Amino acid sequence: MATNQEEVSLLGVIGSPFVCRVQIALKLKGIEYKLLQENLANKSELLLKYNPVHKKVPVFVHNEKPISESLVIVEYIDETWKENPILPSHPYQRSVARFWSKFIDDKVVSAAWKAVFTVDEKEREKNTEESWEALRFLENEIKDNKYFGGDEIGLIDIAAVFIAFWIPIFQEVGGLGLFTSDKFPKLYKWSQELINHPVIKEVLPPRDPILAFFKARYESLAASK
Amino acid sequence: MKSEVKLLGAWPSPFVTRVRIALNMKSVEYEFLEERLESKSQLLLQSNPIYQKIPVLIHRDKPLSESLIIVQYVDDVWSSHSPILPSDPYDRAIARFWAAYIDEKWYPTMRSIRGAEGIEEKKRLIEEVKKGLGLLEEVFKNSSKGKGFYGGDQLGMLDIALGGFLGWLRVTEIANGVKLLDQGNTPELVKWAQRFCEHDAVKHVMPDTGKLIEFAKTLKR
Numbered sequence: 001m002a003t004n005q006e007e008v009s010l011l012g013v014i015g016s017p018f019v020c021r022v023q024i025a026l027k028l029k030g031i032e033y034k035l036l037q038e039n040l041a042n043k044s045e046l047l048l049k050y051n052p053v054h055k056k057v058p059v060f061v062h063n064e065k066p067i068s069e070s071l072v073i074v075e076y077i078d079e080t081w082k083e084n085p086i087l088p089s090h091p092y093q094r095s096v097a098r099f100w101s102k103f104i105d106d107k108v109v110s111a112a113w114k115a116v117f118t119v120d121e122k123e124r125e126k127n128t129e130e131s132w133e134a135l136r137f138l139e140n141e142i143k144d145n146k147y148f149g150g151d152e153i154g155l156i157d158i159a160a161v162f163i164a165f166w167i168p169i170f171q172e173v174g175g176l177g178l179f180t181s182d183k184f185p186k187l188y189k190w191s192q193e194l195i196n197h198p199v200i201k202e203v204l205p206p207r208d209p210i211l212a213f214f215k216a217r218y219e220s221l222a223a224s225k
Numbered sequence: 226m227k228s229e230v231k232l233l234g235a236w237p238s239p240f241v242t243r244v245r246i247a248l249n250m251k252s253v254e255y256e257f258l259e260e261r262l263e264s265k266s267q268l269l270l271q272s273n274p275i276y277q278k279i280p281v282l283i284h285r286d287k288p289l290s291e292s293l294i295i296v297q298y299v300d301d302v303w304s305s306h307s308p309i310l311p312s313d314p315y316d317r318a319i320a321r322f323w324a325a326y327i328d329e330k331w332y333p334t335m336r337s338i339r340g341a342e343g344i345e346e347k348k349r350l351i352e353e354v355k356k357g358l359g360l361l362e363e364v365f366k367n368s369s370k371g372k373g374f375y376g377g378d379q380l381g382m383l384d385i386a387l388g389g390f391l392g393w394l395r396v397t398e399i400a401n402g403v404k405l406l407d408q409g410n411t412p413e414l415v416k417w418a419q420r421f422c423e424h425d426a427v428k429h430v431m432p433d434t435g436k437l438i439e440f441a442k443t444l445k446r
Contacts, residue, residue, distance in 0.1 A: 053326060053360065067318045069325055079314040091301035092287055098294045103275065137275055 008033040011047050011059040013040060014205045015213060017109075017162040018070040019058040023203045024158050025074045029081040071101055074158060087155050100141065100148065101159035107134040109162055115178055116170045117221055131178055135163070139187045146193055157194060164191035165204055169211050173218045230255035233269050233281040235262060237432055237440050239332075240292035241280040243389035247296045249426035250380060251303035293324050296385055310382050316368075320375075323364050324386040331357040332390060335405075338397055339441075351403055355410055361387060362411040369413075373420050380426060388421045392432045396441055399434070 010026070010033050012019030026033055038047055038057050050059045050066035059066050060073040062080070067073050078086040088094050111134060114127035138160070142148060148156035167179045168191075181188035194200055232248070232255050234241030248255055260269055260279050272288035273281045281288050282295045284302070289295050300309040310317050335354045341347045368375045368383060375383035398405050406415050422431050
């Protein structure tokens with residue numbers, strides 16, 4: 001629990017998978033915070049002051065000290081509030097968790113985005129292949145576990161919420177079979193468990209407005225051809 | 226004990242250099258298995274099937290890849306002395322943030338100078354690298370608190386993260402006839418670079434600039 005008048009706030013936008021990661025971590029630990037909603041088309045003075053290097057959300061602020069980069073923030077939260085640990089305690093398992101979380105950022109996020117939101121068809125195909133290759137590694141990694149973290153969600157699950165919630169939205173918007181139960185049965189099963197997890201369910205944004213947002217994005221891209 | 230820790234690597238790699246520095250700081254004995262870049266060993270392909278890259282640390286037969294993840298692991302396991310990450314969670318977050326910046330923004334820019342098309346593009350990239358070093362100079366001033374390294378008296382995560390690239394930074398300077406670290410822009414880092422390269426944990430594993438230049442000539446574009 002946040003103690004002795006701690007100030008906790010989060011600069012973010014609804015619909016960002018990276019902001020969502022931080023919100024999941026905070027919810028898991030039962031930490032109360034102020035959500036400061038940003039308009040990314042017109043970034044606040046505060047955002048530019050707190051994250052001058054990247055000018056992006058999420059930015060986490062604890063007692064007026066800002067931290068950026070979602071996975072850095074999640075580790076900070078885990079180290080500061082000890083209940084419901086997110087990272088494993090064993091050094092090797094901890095490193096494995098960091099490895100897969102980074103893998104998701106490096107290999108899944110960008111490819112999945114470009115598989116849908118690129119004008120050039122060849123680029124979309126190339127990125128679809130790359131997404132599949134990356135998801136295959138994760139399919140092998142989840143095995144028959146409920147979560148990547150085992151019986152409870154951990155760092156990898158939090159990082160991978162992008163796969164469980166956002167990729168299916170991208171798929172609906174225009175991505176040809178990016179992530180299906182046929183192609184990735186174990187990962188698909190995991191994704192259903194994840195979005196129904198009591199904490200995650202409460203934190204995930206409402207689906208329809210997000211879908212509408214990305215549909216509009218997709219349509220304006222197609223129109224720009 | 227020696228075979229308990231193996232490091233798959235290659236002498237020119239700045240990422241491998243990082244891990245070697247961390248292991249040296251902790252006085253860990255390890256077997257260095259030099260990979261030939263033209264043909265990857267079975268062990269490498271088996272222990273890092275996802276990226277098939279060095280460095281890979283194998284500790285008691287369990288493999289780990291990604292240099293900064295390995296460095297944190299080394300810090301966690303051999304924790305009795307020479308801490309690499311600071312103890313305060315906020316300071317740790319700042320170190321991790323800037324380490325990610327170095328890997329995701331700064332280094333890719335520096336690396337792309339080589340293949341840049343035209344003088345204007347090269348100039349632009351060089352300016353970007355220098356700007357990044359200006360940021361890292363400010364971080365140094367805050368982090369070192371008047372001492373010699375990002376980690377204070379001892380080497381820390383950012384010393385290792387940035388320092389591992391010093392060999393290649395010098396190669397880039399020589400190849401382009403520029404100074405990336407200079408008295409005007411980054412006076413503290415100029416001194417830091419020298420201190421870093423003279424450090425016991427670094428001096429025997431930092432690749433020689435001349436050898437790197439020769440090596441760079443053999444690389445395909």
